[in-house]
Amino acid sequence: MSFTESIRVALTAIRANRLRSGLTVLGVVIGVLSVVLLVAVGSGARAVVTAGVEDLGSNLLLVAPGSFEFGQAPTRSQFTLDDIESLSRELRGTARVTGSIASGERVRSDTGAAFTSVIGVTADFEDVVNRPIARGEFLNESDLATARRVAVLGASAADGLFGGIDPIARQITVGGLRFRVIGTVEPLGTALGVDRDSQVYVPLTAAQRLFGIRTIDTLFVRTDDRGDLDDVSATIERVLGERFEPDEFSIVSQDEILGVAGRILDTLTLVLAAIAGISLLVGGIGVSNIMLVSVSERTREIGLRKALGARTREITRQFLVEAIVLCGIGGVLGAAGGVGLSYAADRFTPVPAEVTWWSVALAFGVSVAVGVIFGVFPARRAGRMDPVVALRRE
Amino acid sequence: MAEVAAPATIIAVDAVTRSYRLGTREEGVQALRGVSFTVAAGEFVAIVGPSGSGKSTLLNLLGALDRPTTGSVRLDGRDVATLSDTQLARLRNAEIGFVFQQFHLLARTSALDNVALPLVYAGVGRGERVGRARAALEAVGLGHRLDHHPTELSGGEQQRVAIARALVTGPRILLADEPTGNLDTATGDEVMGLLERLNTDRDTALIVITHDPEVASRAPRQIRLRDGLVVDGDRGRVAP
Numbered sequence: 106m107s108f109t110e111s112i113r114v115a116l117t118a119i120r121a122n123r124l125r126s127g128l129t130v131l132g133v134v135i136g137v138l139s140v141v142l143l144v145a146v147g148s149g150a151r152a153v154v155t156a157g158v159e160d161l162g163s164n165l166l167l168v169a170p171g172s173f174e175f176g177q178a179p180t181r182s183q184f185t186l187d188d189i190e191s192l193s194r195e196l197r198g199t200a201r202v203t204g205s206i207a208s209g210e211r212v213r214s215d216t217g218a219a220f221t222s223v224i225g226v227t228a229d230f231e232d233v234v235n236r237p238i239a240r241g242e243f244l245n246e247s248d249l250a251t252a253r254r255v256a257v258l259g260a261s262a263a264d265g266l267f268g269g270i271d272p273i274a275r276q277i278t279v280g281g282l283r284f285r286v287i288g289t290v291e292p293l294g295t296a297l298g299v300d301r302d303s304q305v306y307v308p309l310t311a312a313q314r315l316f317g318i319r320t321i322d323t324l325f326v327r328t329d330d331r332g333d334l335d336d337v338s339a340t341i342e343r344v345l346g347e348r349f350e351p352d353e354f355s356i357v358s359q360d361e362i363l364g365v366a367g368r369i370l371d372t373l374t375l376v377l378a379a380i381a382g383i384s385l386l387v388g389g390i391g392v393s394n395i396m397l398v399s400v401s402e403r404t405r406e407i408g409l410r411k412a413l414g415a416r417t418r419e420i421t422r423q424f425l426v427e428a429i430v431l432c433g434i435g436g437v438l439g440a441a442g443g444v445g446l447s448y449a450a451d452r453f454t455p456v457p458a459e460v461t462w463w464s465v466a467l468a469f470g471v472s473v474a475v476g477v478i479f480g481v482f483p484a485r486r487a488g489r490m491d492p493v494v495a496l497r498r499e
Numbered sequence: 500m501a502e503v504a505a506p507a508t509i510i511a512v513d514a515v516t517r518s519y520r521l522g523t524r525e526e527g528v529q530a531l532r533g534v535s536f537t538v539a540a541g542e543f544v545a546i547v548g549p550s551g552s553g554k555s556t557l558l559n560l561l562g563a564l565d566r567p568t569t570g571s572v573r574l575d576g577r578d579v580a581t582l583s584d585t586q587l588a589r590l591r592n593a594e595i596g597f598v599f600q601q602f603h604l605l606a607r608t609s610a611l612d613n614v615a616l617p618l619v620y621a622g623v624g625r626g627e628r629v630g631r632a633r634a635a636l637e638a639v640g641l642g643h644r645l646d647h648h649p650t651e652l653s654g655g656e657q658q659r660v661a662i663a664r665a666l667v668t669g670p671r672i673l674l675a676d677e678p679t680g681n682l683d684t685a686t687g688d689e690v691m692g693l694l695e696r697l698n699t700d701r702d703t704a705l706i707v708i709t710h711d712p713e714v715a716s717r718a719p720r721q722i723r724l725r726d727g728l729v730v731d732g733d734r735g736r737v738a739p
Contacts, residue, residue: 117607406605415588417585
């Protein structure tokens with residue numbers, strides 16, 4: 106019996122018991138679908154985080170207080186404007202330095218109000234952390250030196266406070282102090298769960314007065330050349346080392362953030378895939394079960410085929426191919442459903458999902474392998490049947 | 500058709516016993532206790548006996564579905580005891596056509612595909628299979644029923660489909676196990692007539708196993724079994 110003939114016979118047998126075949130296939134469909142969908146969700150989460158981190162730029166270094174470790178309690182920062190100045194001096198020509206302090210504040214205008222993130226930054230923030238100006242201009246050195254009460258609004262902050270009106274030269278009030286709007290930033294979207302468009306930027310010195318502090322939360326250093334990262338990192342370590350103990354600050358590169366986040370998300374994806382794999386296994390056991398029933402029900406057919414000259418191996422192959430075809434159909438439907446649902450989830454729900462083609466190939470391959478593994482036992486049982494006994498079975 | 504002077508032997512059964520173990524008992528049951536006879540090519544033989552006489556066991560041996568416990572069964576000169584399962588399958592496919600009391604047609608499969616089934620296992624291509632299956636169905640008078648499924652056919656028609664299937668590989672032995680057992684007398688007569696015609700036209704040896712004396716009496720030669728022994732076999736003989 107040729108291979109195509111085996112498939113034809115298998116399809117006939119599958120069609121003969123539509124409902125039962127359908128339910129069996131459903132088990133495999135659900136298994137494959139969940140593998141594809143859950144891996145897509147895991148990859149989607151990873152893509153979002155990666156995009157957020159990469160948005161910062163690969164030549165950006167963060168200097169954070171305390172040590173940068175997962176699960177580490179936040180440390181109160183001791184950085185000051187002096188640190189920015191001394192770092193800028195040391196790194197002149199190779200890198201630019203900025204810093205920020207942030208606080209949640211109620212911001213009001215004549216036409217609206219919002220509770221949002223007010224961030225004190227230096228003039229270099231625009232370039233170092235990339236805040237392209239849409240209208241007006243960004244804060245400058247003189248604003249910083251005089252702690253001038255001017256503000257630059259993120260896209261949605263401008264919208265929320267002023268609606269359709271042009272906010273330039275209008276007033277906003279933060280913590281009882283009035284600030285004049287001098288610019289707005291291009292829409293940037295969300296990164297790492299932070300809505301960057303709702304932010305309001307003011308001069309760092311003005312923010313320190315507003316919040317009543319003298320420190321800076323985080324320093325940002327952007328090198329002109331990505332190759333200088335290690336040298337710049339060493340310089341930062343030396344300069345800050347004069348004022349701080351080594352465990353009082355840490356220098357973090359994009360690669361390090363990606364590494365930490367990536368490990369967590371890879372584990373998440375693997376766990377999701379493993380859970381989905383279990384449902385695929387259950388689907389496979391369903392196939393095995395149905396094949397055993399099918400073999401038992403068709404005992405006389407097996408006896409007849411043997412009497413007509415079918416060899417053991419041909420009977421075994423017939424049932425094995427049937428199991429593989431069942432699983433293959435389930436694999437195709439499940440993969441299609443998984444891809445479809447992933448796109449739907451990505452498009453219509455807040456859950457990010459990104460179909461990874463290896464998971465589709467893997468899930469389909471596994472479902473066919475499930476067919477082989479769980480089909481072999483029933484198929485061998487069919488093949489070994491004694492034709493004399495089989496023919497006599499009622 | 501005139502009998503050839505010295506017809507070749509197609510089946511040679513020599514001192515065959517066949518025991519079955521029942522449960523845990525050591526010695527088991529002897530269904531055949533030393534049976535010997537030969538059948539010539541193209542001969543028509545009836546094997547008769549009451550139930551429990553060993554007819555079915557003998558049929559399995561003649562059909563290469565089973566091997567004897569002792570003694571030898573030679574089909575077309577080949578000792579079935581020495582053949583592997585695969586070789587037995589090949590032998591059944593090429594040399595033996597089975598006709599069963601219950602017809603044993605595949606449901607949900609057309610008459611044509613039922614008849615073509617042995618050719619699938621003979622490795623015949625699809626085009627040729629269809630041609631040969633159609634010819635076999637025409638030979639049994641069912642050329643107009645090719646696409647009918649077994650459930651759409653009468654009992655007599657179903658048995659004729661089964662006969663066409665038995666013939667389609669051109670076997671030298673036709674084994675019919677109570678071929679009229681599920682049919683009324685008139686239809687049974689037609690089926691027996693068809694088997695006899697094929698026996699003479701195609702020079703295929705016809706072995707009919709039956710407990711019906713009327714069916715048995717149509718054969719020129721009868722082998723009578725009782726309690727696992729041949730009691731009257733014309734050219735067969737009682738085992739010592």
